[in-house]
Structure formats: structure tokens, C-alpha cells
Amino acid sequence: MRAMSRMSRHSVLWGVLVPATLIGGERPQLTLAANAPQEKDSELLKDARDTFEPLPKDMATREFPVSPERVSLGRKLFFDPRISVDGTVSCSRCHLSALYATDALPKSHGARDKMLPRNANTLFNTALQFKQHWRGDFENVEAQAKHALTGPGFGNPDFAAAMARVNAITGYPELFKKAFPDEADPVNADNWGKAIGAFERTLVTPSRFDEYLGGKADALTPAERNGLRVFMDIGCANCHSGVGIGGSKFRKFGVKEDYWKATGSKEIDKGRFDLTKDAADTYTFKVPGLRNVEMTAPYFHDGSVDALPGAVRVMARVQLGKTLSDEDTGAIITFLKSLTGKPPADFITAPVLPPAGFK
Ligand code: HEC
Numbered sequence: 001m002r003a004m005s006r007m008s009r010h011s012v013l014w015g016v017l018v019p020a021t022l023i024g025g026e027r028p029q030l031t032l033a034a035n036a037p038q039e040k041d042s043e044l045l046k047d048a049r050d051t052f053e054p055l056p057k058d059m060a061t062r063e064f065p066v067s068p069e070r071v072s073l074g075r076k077l078f079f080d081p082r083i084s085v086d087g088t089v090s091c092s093r094c095h096l097s098a099l100y101a102t103d104a105l106p107k108s109h110g111a112r113d114k115m116l117p118r119n120a121n122t123l124f125n126t127a128l129q130f131k132q133h134w135r136g137d138f139e140n141v142e143a144q145a146k147h148a149l150t151g152p153g154f155g156n157p158d159f160a161a162a163m164a165r166v167n168a169i170t171g172y173p174e175l176f177k178k179a180f181p182d183e184a185d186p187v188n189a190d191n192w193g194k195a196i197g198a199f200e201r202t203l204v205t206p207s208r209f210d211e212y213l214g215g216k217a218d219a220l221t222p223a224e225r226n227g228l229r230v231f232m233d234i235g236c237a238n239c240h241s242g243v244g245i246g247g248s249k250f251r252k253f254g255v256k257e258d259y260w261k262a263t264g265s266k267e268i269d270k271g272r273f274d275l276t277k278d279a280a281d282t283y284t285f286k287v288p289g290l291r292n293v294e295m296t297a298p299y300f301h302d303g304s305v306d307a308l309p310g311a312v313r314v315m316a317r318v319q320l321g322k323t324l325s326d327e328d329t330g331a332i333i334t335f336l337k338s339l340t341g342k343p344p345a346d347f348i349t350a351p352v353l354p355p356a357g358f359k
């Protein structure tokens with residue numbers, strides 16, 4: 001609602017009505033991006049600060065601290081394929097260092113080449129989200145990492161089998177002991193989750209947008225600021241808001257029309273409905289965070305859209321019932337690219353892993 005009233009205010013300020021004949025529409029439409037005189041910086045910055053938040057230094061909480069011992073162990077476990085059922089799958093197989101923690105596939109392949117049901121998200125800034133996975137299956141990154149052990153990615157039959165693999169690598173028990181010094185028997189699936197979670201909680205990627213939110217108005221170019229205005233006024237920020245530019249609520253994918261008609265998806269995923277069996281959750285998914293979205297194609301829960309312009313147009317159409325002009329699409333993408341941060345150094349290089357040992 002707030003975005004709508006802002007839109008009408010700006011339609012007066014910027015008001016450029018394009019004759020219907022030029023754009024082939026039924027009635028004159030407003031192009032937000034075109035000919036917009038530079039908005040007063042302070043007003044845009046204020047609106048942006050009301051809607052978004054800069055990233056914290058790390059994503060630790062009191063319950064889930066990022067002690068150096070936990071982070072160092074978690075980083076090793078993250079890159080170690082030896083814990084999977086066929087010895088080929090580590091977290092880093094689907095969340096690759098070189099691809100902003102994605103695998104660039106529509107859907108990932110796990111152990112014994114089993115296809116996973118959805119597209120692999122990036123892990124950057126992910127621990128800030130209110131839930132993990134497209135449908136919100138997990139409360140936090142720790143629970144997600146624990147359950148990955150027995151999911152189709154790693155393919156272990158149970159936690160005991162997975163932990164036997166960890167214990168067989170003679171270097172690990174000592175590292176678990178260091179990371180969880182108060183525990184008598186620290187090699188367990190909960191601590192596997194906590195150690196990997198601690199590593200994930202360090203994976204923040206601040207961008208120029210964070211500098212902007214910090215008060216440095218010229219950290220974004222005039223074109224990026226214009227894109228930010230379009231993003232907010234068109235209604236994208238109704239769902240994609242907060243510190244992650246998303247990641248804080250569930251929404252139906254396909255508010256205005258069935259999503260698969262716009263994406264061309266072959267299979268229809270009922271989203272959260274399959275978890276809750278509540279009819280109101282049919283086709284609802286977590287609103288994903290849009291930080292680094294430039295780098296994380298293909299898009300949507302099923303990887304059905306290859307490139308960002310297509311994804312932005314699908315969103316405007318199925319979530320807002322709007323057809324975007326090329327200018328507005330371009331403006332939004334210019335803004336989205338300003339959300340790209342630098343991958344953390346500890347993520348782009350892999351650590352040396354403990355030797356297998358002689359057990
Ligand atoms: C075989 C590929 C594969 C492997 C291995 C894998 N992941 Fe993933 N990951 C995925 C896919 C696919 C999703 C999306 C799952 C869904 O929502 O259905 C995902 C989602 C996630 C998410 C949720 C992100 C979000 O935005 O909701 C986190 C966190 C995560 N993975 C961490 C890990 C960790 C940690 C490991 C290792 C313990 C791991 N993954 C191993 C493919 C993989």
C-alpha cells in the first residue's frame with residue numbers, strides 16, 4: 001500500500017505519459033525509469049533505510065557463536081566429500097566456490113547421481129534468513145546442515161553411518177574436541193551441524209548497497225539509485241525487503257496467475273503445502289534474498305528461468321500483475337547488480353583436509 005501511494009506521488013513528479021500507440025497498450029502507461037529527474041537523494045535514502053538494512057559483520061547469535069575453532073572445523077567439513085555415501089559429495093559440490101555458492105544447474109545432483117527436487121541456493125548471507133530451503137523446511141543453517149547428512153545429497157542411511165565416516169578420519173575427533181571442549185562425546189550430527197553452521201555464519205558479502213544504507217549516498221551511481229526507486233515503487237520491496245532483500249517471509253509464487261504459465265516449468269511444485277498440508281500454503285515458497293542475485297542463475301525454485309531479465313519480468317507479471325517496460329526492467333537489473341558483494345576469502349579457497357588415517 002505504501003509503495004502504491006509513493007507511486008502516485010512520483011507519477012506527478014516524474015509524470016511522463018507515453019501514448020498508447022507507442023507501446024501497444026490499451027491505455028497510457030507510466031514508465032518510471034524514463035526521463036526521471038534525479039530525485040532528492042535524502043528522500044530516496046530515507047525510504048531505502050525504512051525498507052532495507054545493511055549487513056552485520058557476521059551472523060553469529062548467542063546460541064550459535066562463531067568461535068575460530070568451530071569455523072575452522074566447519075570449513076573443513078564443508079569441503080570434505082568423504083562423509084557422503086559414495087565419497088563424491090561435499091557441500092561444496094553443489095555450493096561451489098567459483099559460482100557464488102551455487103552449482104548453476106536448474107536442479108542439483110547428489111550421491112549416485114540422484115537428482116534433487118529443487119535449485120541450489122547460494123549460502124552467502126543465508127544464515128540471516130528466517131528459515132532455510134525454498135519451502136522453509138529448516139529453522140536455521142545448523143538444522144539444515146545436520147539433515148543434509150541423510151538427505152539425497154549425501155545419501156547416508158542414518159546419522160550413525162555418517163558419524164562413522166567422520167570418526168574414521170583420524171584427524172577429526174580432535175578437531176571436534178577443540179570446537180566443543182565441554183562435551184564428553186563431541187563427534188555427533190548436532191555438532192556437525194553447529195560447526196558447519198558457524199562457518200556459514202561468517203559468509204557475509206557486503207556490497208556498495210550497504211555503504212549506501214550506511215549513509216554514503218554516492219556509493220550507488222545515479223542509474224543504480226534510479227533502479228532502487230523503481231524496485232521500491234513498482235512493489236518488489238513489498239516482499240523483497242529487510243537485510244537480505246528477502247528471506248523473511250513466505251509468499252505464494254503466482255499471486256496474479258499460475259507461475260508455470262510464465263516460467264514454462266515442466267513440473268508443478270506445490271511448495272509449502274507438501275510440508276504443512278494446509279491449503280493456504282499451496283504454491284507458497286520463501287521469498288528468496290536477492291543479494292548476489294546477478295551471480296546465481298538459473299532462477300526460481302526449479303531453475304526454470306535462465307537469465308535475470310526474464311526472472312524480473314516473471315516476477316512483475318505473476319506477483320504484481322504488471323508488464324514491465326524494457327527501461328524499468330533494465331533499471332531494476334542495474335540496481336540488483338549493485339547488491340553483488342565479494343565472496344569471502346575463506347570460501348573461495350579450500351582448506352587442506354585431515355588425512356584418512358589408519359583405523
Ligand atoms: C547434491 C547437492 C547439494 C549438496 C551436496 C548440498 N546442498 Fe545445500 N542445497 C542444495 C539444494 C538443491 C538446495 C535447495 C533445497 C530445497 O529448498 O529444496 C540447498 C539448500 C541449502 C541451504 C538453504 C539456503 C536457503 O537460502 O534457503 C543451505 C543453508 C545449504 N543448502 C547448505 C548446505 C550445506 C551446509 C551442505 C553440506 C552439509 C549442503 N548444503 C550440501 C544442494 C546441495
Ligand code: HEC
Pocket residue numbers: 134234235236237238239240250251252253255285286287288290293296298299300301302311312315316319320332
Ligand atoms: C508477493 C511477493 C513478491 C513480490 C511482489 C516480488 N517477489 Fe520476487 N519472489 C517472490 C517469491 C515467493 C519468490 C520465489 C519463487 C520461487 O521460485 O518459488 C521470488 C523470487 C524472485 C527472484 C528469483 C531469485 C532466485 O534466487 O531464484 C527474483 C530475481 C525476484 N524474485 C525479483 C523480484 C523483482 C525484481 C520483483 C519486482 C518486480 C519481485 N521479485 C516482486 C516473491 C515476490
